[in-house]
Amino acid sequence: MPVKTYDVLIVGSGHSGGMAANILTSKGISCLMLNAGPEADYEKDRALKHAYELPYRGFDKPGRLPHVFQANEFNANQWVDEKEVPYTCPSDAPYNWVRVRLLGGRSLFWARQSFRLSNLEFKAAEIDGEGENWPISLEDLAPYYSRVEKIFRVAGRKEGWPQFPDGDFVEINYPPDTDSIKRFTQIATKQGVGVSKWRSALGKDGLASSINLLLPDALATGKLDIVENAIVREISVDKNTGLANGAHFVDRHSGREMHVKTRVVVLAAGCLESTRLLLNSKIGNSSGVMGHYLVDQMYGVSVVASVPEARDGKAPPGLMGGNAFIPRFRNLSKKDKRNFIKGYCVGISSGGNANANFFPLYGEELQAKLDSYANSCVSGSIFGERVARYENHVRIDSEVKDRWGIPVLHIEARDTDNERNLCKDAADTIEEWFHDAGWEIICKTDRVNPPGYSIHEVGTCRMGDDPKKSVLNKWCQSHDVKNIFVVDGASFVTCGWQNPTMTILSLSMRASEYLAEQMRTNAV
Amino acid sequence: MKRRNFVQNLLLAPVAPAVAAAATQTPSPQPAIHQKPATEPKTPVRERPWGPHDVPKLDLTGVDLTGQPAPHYFTAAQFATLRKLGALFVPPLKSNPGALEAQAPEFLDFLIGASPDDRQNLYRFGLDSLDSQSRDQFQKPFCDLDAQQADRILRPLLVVRPWAEDFPSDPLQKFIAQVHEDLRTATMNSREWAAASEKSGRHFTRGFRGSGYYWFPIDPISQG
Ligand SMILES: Cc1cc2nc3c(=O)[nH]c(=O)nc-3n(C[C@H](O)[C@H](O)[C@H](O)COP(=O)(O)OP(=O)(O)OC[C@H]3O[C@@H](n4cnc5c(N)ncnc54)[C@H](O)[C@@H]3O)c2cc1C
Numbered sequence: 121m122p123v124k125t126y127d128v129l130i131v132g133s134g135h136s137g138g139m140a141a142n143i144l145t146s147k148g149i150s151c152l153m154l155n156a157g158p159e160a161d162y163e164k165d166r167a168l169k170h171a172y173e174l175p176y177r178g179f180d181k182p183g184r185l186p187h188v189f190q191a192n193e194f195n196a197n198q199w200v201d202e203k204e205v206p207y208t209c210p211s212d213a214p215y216n217w218v219r220v221r222l223l224g225g226r227s228l229f230w231a232r233q234s235f236r237l238s239n240l241e242f243k244a245a246e247i248d249g250e251g252e253n254w255p256i257s258l259e260d261l262a263p264y265y266s267r268v269e270k271i272f273r274v275a276g277r278k279e280g281w282p283q284f285p286d287g288d289f290v291e292i293n294y295p296p297d298t299d300s301i302k303r304f305t306q307i308a309t310k311q312g313v314g315v316s317k318w319r320s321a322l323g324k325d326g327l328a329s330s331i332n333l334l335l336p337d338a339l340a341t342g343k344l345d346i347v348e349n350a351i352v353r354e355i356s357v358d359k360n361t362g363l364a365n366g367a368h369f370v371d372r373h374s375g376r377e378m379h380v381k382t383r384v385v386v387l388a389a390g391c392l393e394s395t396r397l398l399l400n401s402k403i404g405n406s407s408g409v410m411g412h413y414l415v416d417q418m419y420g421v422s423v424v425a426s427v428p429e430a431r432d433g434k435a436p437p438g439l440m441g442g443n444a445f446i447p448r449f450r451n452l453s454k455k456d457k458r459n460f461i462k463g464y465c466v467g468i469s470s471g472g473n474a475n476a477n478f479f480p481l482y483g484e485e486l487q488a489k490l491d492s493y494a495n496s497c498v499s500g501s502i503f504g505e506r507v508a509r510y511e512n513h514v515r516i517d518s519e520v521k522d523r524w525g526i527p528v529l530h531i532e533a534r535d536t537d538n539e540r541n542l543c544k545d546a547a548d549t550i551e552e553w554f555h556d557a558g559w560e561i562i563c564k565t566d567r568v569n570p571p572g573y574s575i576h577e578v579g580t581c582r583m584g585d586d587p588k589k590s591v592l593n594k595w596c597q598s599h600d601v602k603n604i605f606v607v608d609g610a611s612f613v614t615c616g617w618q619n620p621t622m623t624i625l626s627l628s629m630r631a632s633e634y635l636a637e638q639m640r641t642n643a644v
Numbered sequence: 645m646k647r648r649n650f651v652q653n654l655l656l657a658p659v660a661p662a663v664a665a666a667a668t669q670t671p672s673p674q675p676a677i678h679q680k681p682a683t684e685p686k687t688p689v690r691e692r693p694w695g696p697h698d699v700p701k702l703d704l705t706g707v708d709l710t711g712q713p714a715p716h717y718f719t720a721a722q723f724a725t726l727r728k729l730g731a732l733f734v735p736p737l738k739s740n741p742g743a744l745e746a747q748a749p750e751f752l753d754f755l756i757g758a759s760p761d762d763r764q765n766l767y768r769f770g771l772d773s774l775d776s777q778s779r780d781q782f783q784k785p786f787c788d789l790d791a792q793q794a795d796r797i798l799r800p801l802l803v804v805r806p807w808a809e810d811f812p813s814d815p816l817q818k819f820i821a822q823v824h825e826d827l828r829t830a831t832m833n834s835r836e837w838a839a840a841s842e843k844s845g846r847h848f849t850r851g852f853r854g855s856g857y858y859w860f861p862i863d864p865i866s867q868g
Contacts, residue, residue, distance in 0.1 A: 158863035169858040171833035172708070177751055178833040179826075182759035189809055194856040204865070222862065349863070373865060422806050476828060477810075477821070480802035482733045523865070565806035 124345065126152040127639065129367055129382040131352045131397065134225025135621055136608040136628040137388030138330025138338075139268075143632035144386075145343035149639060152380060154350040154369055156389070157221030160228065169194075187216040189573060198222065198229060205522045207529045215531040216572035217392065223348055225390065226575065227329035227621075232321040234274045235618035236265050236285040240448065240463075241505075244614045247454060248461040251508065254613040255585045255594040258285060264626035272328050274622070276319030284314070284447035287622075290322060298442045300427055300470040300498055300557075305444060307556045313449045318467070321622075349373060353526050355385055355401040355604065363603050364403070370524050384603045384635065384644060388628065391609040392514060395580040396529050398606075399516050404581075404598045410591050412513040413582050414533050415615045417574040418464075418504035421543045421566050423550040424478060425559035427470075430496035440471035440495055448505075448617050450545065460541040464504035465617045466550060472497040478562050498559060500550040504542050505617045506535070506571070508579050533571040543568050576620045578609035596631035603644050607631050708835055713750040717757030722771040724787035726752065726823070729774075732794055733824050734831045739844045743827045746834035752826055763822075770819025 128144055130137050133155040144151050160166075171178035171193070180193035188199050200219035209215045220226045240247060242254040242261075266288040277294065278286040294317055297305065305315045321328040338344040349372035356379065358365040366381040387394035395411055398404050405411075430440050448463035450456065474493040481489055517530035547566035554561060571577075584590025587599035596611050598604040607628035609620050616623075638644040715723060730743030743749065756767045774797065778786035782793050789797075801820040803812050808825065811818045831837060832854070 160859075160862050164860075165862050166857045166859045168855060170835075170838050170855045172835040172838055173706075174858060176755065177830055179755055179829065182755065182763065194858050197859045197861045420807065424806070475808065477805040477808050477825065480799075480804055482798070482802065482824060483735050484737060487737050563804050563806040565810065567806075567810065569809075 124150075124152075126150045126345070126380070126382050128152070128384045128386055128635075129154065129380060130386045130388055131367070132156075132225060132388035132390060132393070132608070133223050133330055133335070133346065134220075134388065134390065134608070135227045135230075135330055135334075136390075136624050137225070137386070138227065138334035139625050139628040140386050140388055140605075140607050140632045141338040141344050142334040143629055144636055145338040145341040147633075147636040147640075148341075148343065149636060150343045151338070151345075152382065153344060153346045154352055154367070154380075155221070155223050155225075155346065155348050156351045156372065156393075157223065158348045158372075159223040187214065187570075187572070188218050189216060189569065190218060190575075195229075205528070206520060207531055208517045208520055209531050213532060213534050214570045215533055216570050217531065217577070218572065218575045219390065219393075223346070224329050224331040224335075228327075228331070230328070230621060231619075232323065232328050233619045234269070234272065234276070234319050234321045234622045235447075236287055237261075237616045237618055237623050238283050238285050240283050240452070241614050241616035241618070244462075247451065248507075249454075250461070252582075252584065252589070252613055255583055255590075260594075261623070261626050261630065264630045265622060268622055268625045268629060271333055272321040272323060272622075272625070274319055274321050277317045279314065279316050281314055281316075281447065283449075283452055284316065287319070289319070295442065297444075298470060299439045300430075301442045301444050301468070303557050304468055304470075304498070304553065307553050308446060313446055315444050315446055318443065318445045350378075351524055351526070352389070352397060353400065353524065355397065355403060357401070357403060357601070362601065364601055370526075372524075375524060384605070384639065386632075386635070387604065387606045387610075388608050391577050391580055391612075392529060392531075394606050394608055394610050395514060396516070398581065398604075399514075399529075400527055404591060404600045404604060406600050407588055407591060409510075409582060409589060411515050411580050412510045413508040413579040413613075414512045414514055414531070414571075414577060415506050415508040415579045415612075416571060416576045417615060417617060417619075418506055418535075418539060418543060418568045419501070419574050420569040421464075421504065421546045421550075422499060422501040423547060423554060423564045424474070424497055424499045424562045425554040425557075426474065426493050426496045426562055427498060427557075427559050428496075432492050433494070435495055442470050444468040450542075458541075458545065460538045460545065462505040462507060462538070462542065463617060464502040464542060464546050466500050466502050466546070468498065468500050470498045471495055472499060474562060493562070497562070498554065498557075500554070502543075502546045502550075503574065503617050503619070504539070504546060504568075505615060507538050508582075508612075508614055509536075512571070514580055531572075535568060535571070539568065540566075576609070576615065578612035578615050578620055581606050581610035582613050583611040584613070595634040596627055597634075605631050605635055706835075713747060713754065715750050715753035717753045718767075718771065721775060721785065721787075722768065723749065723753060724785065725771045725775050728787040728789070728794070729823055730827050730831075732791065732798070733827050739840050741831065741834070741836040741840055743831045746831040746836045748827050748830035748834065751830045751834075752823075755826075755830075766815065766819050766822060769815060770823060773816050773819075 127149045128151045130140050130151050130153045141151050174193045176193055178193045180196045185191040200221050239258045242257045245251045245253045269287045273290045275292045276289040308315050350369045352367045352369045354368045355364050356366050364385045368379050370377050446466040450463035474497050479489050512533040514529045514531045516527045518527045520528045543566040547564055551564050581591035583592040592611050596605050596607050609624050726749045730749045734743035736742035775786045801817050803817055811821055
């Protein structure tokens with residue numbers, strides 16, 4: 121049977137792959153998208169249930185997803201099964217790799233917080249005095265951010281602060297701040313700290329995914345075919361030209377091996393899976409940098425306080441509820457000298473209940489405390505920036521293979537004093553704010569969850585102008601193999617404190633337009 | 645078929661905010677390679693598919709309504725200690741059932757019996773330690789202590805945990821934190837708790853506790 125031929129193979133169907141498909145097909149370029157997992161049917165595959173109806177009463181099958189702290193029995197089947205696709209870590213350095221292989225990838229479940237990076241991140245080396253700058257600046261990416269924000273309908277409040285670049289936001293009416301949030305804002309503002317609001321992608325009906333915002337248009341061009349359950353194992357290379365000429369893939373159910381020929385390969389399998397694929401294909405790594413500089417944000421630092429006037433159900437109307445968001449406020453200039461470089465943002469939420477684990481109590485005494493503190497709590501937590509370090513890396517562990525015989529990743533990432541000092545500063549600062557507000561501190565921790573926990577892993581094929589120090593050029597194009605592009609988070613040079621997806625989408629859009637132009641002029 | 649319909653519906657939806665609409669206008673280049681149309685044989689359409697029709701959907705009964713759990717993992721002494729902890733940590737309060745009414749210890753006997761070694765070891769160590777401490781201090785098993793006596797053992801073992809996943813490094817403190825959390829969850833996720841909430845007109849919380857959207861295994865690979 122004659123098979124179709126395609127210009128571009130796109131590996132992965134999440135935000136990054138969806139954007140590549142959308143842009144490339146809109147330019148008349150034919151694309152094949154291979155996705156490792158199946159399509160979910162929202163009607164058939166999920167149902168509203170009580171926890172007692174589930175086989176393990178909501179606990180989930182013991183030992184099933186030891187590294188996915190976000191997993192519970194309701195959502196356990198969303199995540200990649202760690203036994204099917206394992207990875208290895210040193211015993212003293214656990215890594216939480218949180219993956220989704222369904223069509224649409226993580227875009228089905230992300231929390232939709234949407235921020236731009238600023239030049240504090242793009243030009244980080246200048247302010248940090250170490251590390252590398254990105255080969256692009258905010259000005260290069262700003263037009264793409266704008267277009268992405270319109271597609272994803274990002275709601276946000278404009279502030280005009282350089283460390284928190286404004287975007288093309290949907291205007292929404294934020295409800296007036298409650299008195300607890302006003303009180304907090306006064307205290308932080310007095311210290312010169314800017315207090316804003318969360319920025320969030322509204323998408324459509326609460327879904328801001330490739331499957332509803334990007335892929336339908338791409339399919340409508342007639343230029344895109346999507347194949348589910350197709351796991352790409354290796355990129356194939358033409359021995360004469362050294363260029364990629366397609367990929368070997370395997371059917372998830374039967375294990376049947378297939379090959380597809382294409383002119384260009386776009387990797388959008390998520391930072392670590394794209395890197396694994398390149399490492400297993402043994403291409404694109406003349407710099408020796410591939411797999412290194414793995415980085416993500418730190419989550420875990422948290423302070424919870426209780427507003428005394430709100431206790432025992434006595435909160436007057438308008439006291440509790442609402443939230444505030446503080447973008448990075450540390451190390452905004454070289455003058456700010458601390459025992460750490462980089463910074464963190466703080467999310468403040470008012471009006472919550474206290475958790476049972478906050479109190480060293482049990483039984484009736486615990487219940488009385490929980491009742492008394494209900495709706496009186498204010499919490500503060502951070503996303504902190506880690507430093508991208510060469511030592512934090514992934515490599516192939518050829519001893520261990522996944523269910524389809526594909527060698528897995530070994531992941532090694534550790535924190536240093538910079539991360540610990542940053543987290544201590546964050547916990548102390550939030551505690552001080554809450555204390556100044558006259559609130560009772562219930563608990564405080566500067567402990568950080570293991571790397572990977574933020575689900576924002578980036579950096580393992582970093583971009584740069586120098587092919588000796590980077591894997592990709594500023595267009596997300598392999599320095600070594602010109603017809604390979606990596607459009608997910610692997611290209612990041614620093615991770616910032618910002619959730620990465622707006623940047624991933626903008627980079628994918630920019631790279632795809634560049635690729636389309638290169639194909640038009642036959643430069644690729 | 646269903647899948648196609650789904651995609652088509654998405655295509656027809658007038659709202660999808662097109663990248664094209666947001667994109668700057670650039671002339672489309674010619675595609676570099678022209679696509680050959682693939683020929684895919686069509687599945688024959690039949691008026692009425694083969695096989696039985698109008699298969700009745702039978703009314704089935706939930707297993708918990710028909711049988712009692714049969715705990716067998718813990719020893720009798722360990723299970724008695726676990727029940728005692730259930731009674732102390734999660735007693736019936738207001739209109740809610742306690743851990744014993746919700747059969748939380750029986751459920752944990754099953755859950756821990758199906759758990760990895762480290763969780764099993766933690767439980768066995770913790771239950772045995774409490775019992776031997778009780779015998780040393782009060783010359784009787786933990787399950788026979790009165791509330792004050794039990795409190796003298798338990799209170800020093802309680803710690804503040806900012807996040808649910810924070811556990812102390814001391815093994816006995818860790819066990820107490822874990823079993824307390826597990827007993828609460830097994831109670832609040834029970835059929836009895838749900839029934840009591842419904843009766844008192846309280847709503848469920850969504851998510852981990854209470855109720856939520858459950859995702860079935862999606863297109864699972866056969867385990868052959
Ligand atoms: C619960 C949760 C909350 C989040 N919240 C936020 C947030 O608030 N803000 C934010 O910015 N980000 C958030 N994120 C992160 C965000 O989802 C990701 O940054 C983004 O979706 C990554 O998109 P991607 O296309 O690079 O990768 P993915 O979404 O991981 O897509 C990769 C795709 O590649 C496929 N694939 C992998 N390997 C292969 C292979 N070998 N062959 C074929 N296909 C393959 C997979 O099936 C998958 O569909 C969150 C993530 C989660 C899970």
